[in-house]
Amino acid sequence: MQPRPFPALLLVLLVAIAIVNAFAEYYHWYWLMRWFDIPMHFAGGAWVAGVTLWWRFFSGRFTTAPLNKKAIFVWAMIGAIGIGLAWEAYEAIISCLTVGRMNDVLDTIGDLIFDILGGLVSAVTLWVYTYKKQ
Known part of the structure; x- marks a missing residue:
């Protein structure tokens, strides 16, 4: 697949x-x-998953990247969950250093759920766009 510019x-x-x-x-x-x-x-x-999907499938950095539904969803989740967890760890560290305690666990779970939902929207968008063209 030919490399595509950043969307x-x-x-x-x-x-x-x-x-x-x-x-x-x-x-x-x-x-x-x-x-x-x-x-x-x-x-x-949504943004992180979109960048992850572009990097994995369209940047030209990988020669063998099968573009199928499973791969799209797996890579979108790797991006969204990976960066979401890193961001929540950053928030926890900053909260402990500034306020002396971590944010509520339910808030963290909610944040991760919405990171995942945004990632799913990116995955579905790419999947629909890819298979609509075929």
Whole structure:
């Protein structure tokens, strides 16, 4: 498969996430709206899974990368869960250092669920796009 350039949609999503996050930090939306991190985790999971899928299947770095439904979903989950867990570990460390305790475990589980859901949306999008063309 010929290498494809980095998808513009993923670049637009990254810029949108960065802009919304900048406003959220400036206006304290994460603290004023307790639910605000939910769409951010969803969007972040979708972006990370999208980048993982592009890197694995379309970047040209791998010569044998079978593009089938199972591989798409596995790689999307590897990206979304892997980075989601790393982010939650980072949050736990920062919380312990700044407030002296870790965030609620249910909050962490909820964050990971929305990372996974975002990753699933990326996987389904690629799968539909790939098999619609055939």
